Amino acid sequence: METNQKKDSQWKVWEVFVQSKTGASFTHCGSVHAPDKEMATQYARDLYTRRSEGRSIWVLPAEDIVATQPTEAASLFDPADDKIYRHPQFYKFPKGIHM
Amino acid sequence: MDKNQHALFNYCLRLGDNSLILGQRITEWCSHAPILEEDIALANLALDLIGQAREFLTYAGEIEKKGRAEDDLAFLRDANEFRNALLVEQPNGDFAHTIVRQYLFSVFNYHLLTELGKGKDSTLAAIAVKSLKECTYHVRHSGEWILRMGDGTEESKRRLFNAFEDLWMYTAELFDTDESDDLLVKKGIAVDMKTIHPLWLETIKAHLDKISFPLPSNHYLVQGIKKGKHSEHLGHILAEMQFLPRAYPGTKW
Numbered sequence: 001m002e003t004n005q006k007k008d009s010q011w012k013v014w015e016v017f018v019q020s021k022t023g024a025s026f027t028h029c030g031s032v033h034a035p036d037k038e039m040a041t042q043y044a045r046d047l048y049t050r051r052s053e054g055r056s057i058w059v060l061p062a063e064d065i066v067a068t069q070p071t072e073a074a075s076l077f078d079p080a081d082d083k084i085y086r087h088p089q090f091y092k093f094p095k096g097i098h099m
Numbered sequence: 100m101d102k103n104q105h106a107l108f109n110y111c112l113r114l115g116d117n118s119l120i121l122g123q124r125i126t127e128w129c130s131h132a133p134i135l136e137e138d139i140a141l142a143n144l145a146l147d148l149i150g151q152a153r154e155f156l157t158y159a160g161e162i163e164k165k166g167r168a169e170d171d172l173a174f175l176r177d178a179n180e181f182r183n184a185l186l187v188e189q190p191n192g193d194f195a196h197t198i199v200r201q202y203l204f205s206v207f208n209y210h211l212l213t214e215l216g217k218g219k220d221s222t223l224a225a226i227a228v229k230s231l232k233e234c235t236y237h238v239r240h241s242g243e244w245i246l247r248m249g250d251g252t253e254e255s256k257r258r259l260f261n262a263f264e265d266l267w268m269y270t271a272e273l274f275d276t277d278e279s280d281d282l283l284v285k286k287g288i289a290v291d292m293k294t295i296h297p298l299w300l301e302t303i304k305a306h307l308d309k310i311s312f313p314l315p316s317n318h319y320l321v322q323g324i325k326k327g328k329h330s331e332h333l334g335h336i337l338a339e340m341q342f343l344p345r346a347y348p349g350t351k352w
Contacts, residue, residue: 035247043136043137046139047139
């Protein structure tokens with residue numbers, strides 16, 4: 001898609017995911033500009049683990065992320081709204097079972 | 100102070116001043132780096148160095164037993180009392196100069212701290228072990244930039260080449276020693292520079308081989324100015340760094 005936006009004068013964008021401790025999920029925490037994957041991990045380390053937030057880092061090129069469009073949200077997600085039977089709270093526990 | 104304490108005091112100043120002055124130099128990049136991410140990376144690096152300086156200078160003050168704290172040693176000494184190497188006081192120049200200066204020093208510090216961590220003075224060894232982790236990252240960050248500049252454009256290669264040419268003359272002085280060092284080496288406290296000099300050279304040569312970059316050669320090497328002589332740059336660094344505590348003694352903020 002052609003746009004009138006100025007091309008970003010910086011390096012390409014990498015999304016950063018940080019694992020706070022071994023075994024925990026990696027959580028998205030932001031992005032960095034970097035020329036390649038090694039520098040992306042270094043900049044991610046320098047920007048997002050300054051206060052002992054991390055044990056491990058993932059970086060991946062933002063352009064490789066495939067995303068749904070906001071305009072698709074109604075058709076993709078609204079149909080789930082009235083299907084309350086998909087929530088465990090919909091079901092009553094049989095007598096004798098205590099939670 | 101007896102002879103041994105005096106030697107140890109000087110040794111701590113040397114270690115602390117190297118980190119302090121390079122940390123102050125790197126701080127000059129703050130908000131001026133080529134890109135925001137590198138600005139933060141350099142600021143982190145400066146903070147590591149200043150943190151190391153604090154520990155070495157605090158220990159120096161304890162050995163001296165004259166009640167001087169880290170701040171007194173950092174802010175109230177004159178240029179001729181500073182014991183840092185000439186390399187770390189050299190101006191930032193362009194980004195290539197900053198990175199090459201960092202790399203040459205960090206590889207030196209890496210081998211120094213590795214040995215110091217095994218030394219017989221438990222305080223120095225503990226500071227060294229902690230600092231080595233930071234230093235390992237400094238070698239990595241500056242080393243990766245050197246590969247990229249060496250593998251980059253004609254301009255980046257030229258800038259990298261010029262930086263090595265300009266800074267190489269200050270590298271031999273990093274390994275200079277005097278009698279008080281020899282005393283500490285014999286006691287197993289200080290690092291024997293003769294053992295780490297070849298390691299330093301090998302590390303740098305192996306790294307530059309990756310980009311087919313030659314080591315600077317046939318250079319005049321500045322030597323023998325350990326006794327408090329400095330280039331004209333140190334006075335300017337101190338004027339900026341020490342202005343506030345000297346203009347307003349004892350002030351708190």
